[in-house]
Amino acid sequence: MEPIIEFSNVGLRYGMGPEVLQDVTFRIDRGAFRYIKGPSGAGKSSLLRLLSLGRLPSRGEVRLFGTDVRRIRRSALPGLRRRIGVVFQDFRLIGHLTAIENVLLPLHLAGIESHRNEAHVRELLEWVGLGKRMDAKPSTLSGGEQQRVAIARAVILNPEILVADEPTGSVDDAIGRRLVHLFEQMNAIGTTVIVATHSEDLIRRTPHDVLMLDHGRVTDPGARVAGLEGLEGSAP
Amino acid sequence: MRRVRPLPLGRSGPNRLMPVILAPMAYIATLALAGFLVVQGLVADWRAGMDGVLTVEIPAAADIPTTQARVSAALAALGAHPDVASAEVITAERADRMLQDWVGDAVDLSAFPLPILLDIRLVPGAGEGEAAVQALLQAVPEAEPIRAEAWLEELRGLVDVIELAALGVLALAVAAAVATVIAVSAANFTAWRSVVELLHVMGAEDRFVAGAFQRAALRQAGLGGLVGVGLAAATGLAVAWSLGRVDPLLVDQFALPAWAWWPLALVPVGTALLAMVTARLTVLLALRRLT
Numbered sequence: 001m002e003p004i005i006e007f008s009n010v011g012l013r014y015g016m017g018p019e020v021l022q023d024v025t026f027r028i029d030r031g032a033f034r035y036i037k038g039p040s041g042a043g044k045s046s047l048l049r050l051l052s053l054g055r056l057p058s059r060g061e062v063r064l065f066g067t068d069v070r071r072i073r074r075s076a077l078p079g080l081r082r083r084i085g086v087v088f089q090d091f092r093l094i095g096h097l098t099a100i101e102n103v104l105l106p107l108h109l110a111g112i113e114s115h116r117n118e119a120h121v122r123e124l125l126e127w128v129g130l131g132k133r134m135d136a137k138p139s140t141l142s143g144g145e146q147q148r149v150a151i152a153r154a155v156i157l158n159p160e161i162l163v164a165d166e167p168t169g170s171v172d173d174a175i176g177r178r179l180v181h182l183f184e185q186m187n188a189i190g191t192t193v194i195v196a197t198h199s200e201d202l203i204r205r206t207p208h209d210v211l212m213l214d215h216g217r218v219t220d221p222g223a224r225v226a227g228l229e230g231l232e233g234s235a236p
Numbered sequence: 237m238r239r240v241r242p243l244p245l246g247r248s249g250p251n252r253l254m255p256v257i258l259a260p261m262a263y264i265a266t267l268a269l270a271g272f273l274v275v276q277g278l279v280a281d282w283r284a285g286m287d288g289v290l291t292v293e294i295p296a297a298a299d300i301p302t303t304q305a306r307v308s309a310a311l312a313a314l315g316a317h318p319d320v321a322s323a324e325v326i327t328a329e330r331a332d333r334m335l336q337d338w339v340g341d342a343v344d345l346s347a348f349p350l351p352i353l354l355d356i357r358l359v360p361g362a363g364e365g366e367a368a369v370q371a372l373l374q375a376v377p378e379a380e381p382i383r384a385e386a387w388l389e390e391l392r393g394l395v396d397v398i399e400l401a402a403l404g405v406l407a408l409a410v411a412a413a414v415a416t417v418i419a420v421s422a423a424n425f426t427a428w429r430s431v432v433e434l435l436h437v438m439g440a441e442d443r444f445v446a447g448a449f450q451r452a453a454l455r456q457a458g459l460g461g462l463v464g465v466g467l468a469a470a471t472g473l474a475v476a477w478s479l480g481r482v483d484p485l486l487v488d489q490f491a492l493p494a495w496a497w498w499p500l501a502l503v504p505v506g507t508a509l510l511a512m513v514t515a516r517l518t519v520l521l522a523l524r525r526l527t
Binding site: 052053054055056074075077078079080081082086092094096097100101104105106108109110118 | 238241242431
């Protein structure tokens with residue numbers, strides 16, 4: 001299978017601080033579903049930042065879609081970023097925009113606005129259970145509703161890679177299952193899905209390979225058995 | 237389809253300050269530019285007034301017949317010269333009137349031995365009339381041409397200082413405006429940083445983000461420029477009114493030449509464009525630091 005993400009000896013530091021990621025090496029094939037798991041401070045958010053091109057590595061090589069992201073022109077980065085959908089742990093909805101406008105934003109940035117797209121956005125918001133809250137501002141939405149808007153925004157462009165940070169952290173079980181089902185549906189049609197999570201329950205219910213991180217290093221790059229060691233009821 | 241505006245910068249605090257800070261700078265810049273243009277107009281008027289005109293002084297001799305002989309010889313020499321269109325004596329009454337404008341009515345000018353002045357008009361293309369002056373000096377060696385150009389050159393030093401001072405004030409106002417826009421744009425960028433970072437990760441082009449900031453700067457600086465020029469125009473009217481009360485002729489003398497209104501009218505446009513370019517460059521530099 002063709003790798004869509006390759007990290008080789010990647011290091012990341014912020015400013016002059018210590019390296020928060022050290023010698024990270026792994027690869028993820030196109031169409032894979034992978035969890036990233038590790039204790040707080042393990043470097044999960046920093047790894048997701050690299051995966052979403054929010055940062056470039058301080059050293060080493062990060063290849064996304066077969067391209068070394070440190071060697072391409074800066075002007076080519078936005079095009080790569082639009083192929084990646086990101087669900088942030090803190091949602092990061094834009095406060096002065098309504099729910100539907102937040103979801104329309106990636107289309108606007110990609111320059112593909114049309115009435116048909118707006119209908120598609122409405123359909124997606126209906127699907128995530130926000131049909132009656134489309135014109136609500138984020139401040140009037142509950143945590144779960146905000147998260148569903150964030151997920152709708154991340155998937156609206158049918159990204160090739162979907163990166164989610166604790167996507168089920170603020171929603172109840174039913175919604176959580178529905179969201180993971182959405183991720184699996186996207187994965188089934190070819191989207192590579194990467195989910196950072198603390199939830200062993202989530203990993204147990206929808207088992208996939210796990211990339212284990214600890215102290216900024218990959219302790220296991222993704223063997224399912226190794227990744228689920230110690231997790232009761234883990235999938236084979 | 238509805239328009240999505242992720243960066244409505246017009247509402248942000250730092251941006252609201254921009255017209256308030258830029259209006260006084262546009263005011264100062266407009267006054268400095270107006271001062272520069274008024275001085276330029278004055279010098280141009282003086283030059284135009286002296287172009288093709290020559291004044292010659294014939295010193296009075298000990299006796300009247302000798303003086304009259306000198307004047308006749310001078311007029312004859314000048315009248316015969318091809319560069320001279322006309323030459324006439326400035327009458328004592330006219331000379332008195334011209335002097336009275338400067339010294340006032342209290343002084344009895346008849347008590348002074350005033351020289352006889354010749355007003356000479358040169359034909360077009362005669363330059364400064366040097367050939368005619370040489371012919372005159374051959375005929376009347378005592379004649380003394382009054383070289384207005386030399387006087388104007390001496391005045392030129394003062395004019396240069398005034399013009400340099402005006403341009404210096406203008407340059408300072410522009411530099412202060414640029415610094416202000418940089419500071420406001422940087423503050424704006426900081427205020428909207430979380431949204432900018434989000435747009436960045438979502439694949440926004442740098443020009444999309446910079447465009448939002450530059451449009452806001454254009455609008456706000458244009459408003460500040462208009463207010464500044466409006467206040468400067470009010471100041472100009474007040475000065476003209478005050479000059480008119482002293483002497484109505486002064487208003488004409490210090491009036492802006494017609495062509496000079498254009499550069500002044502362009503001050504708000506210049507302020508807006510300067511702010512737009514400065515904001516764009518500031519934000520593009522800040523974006524480069526994001527990744």
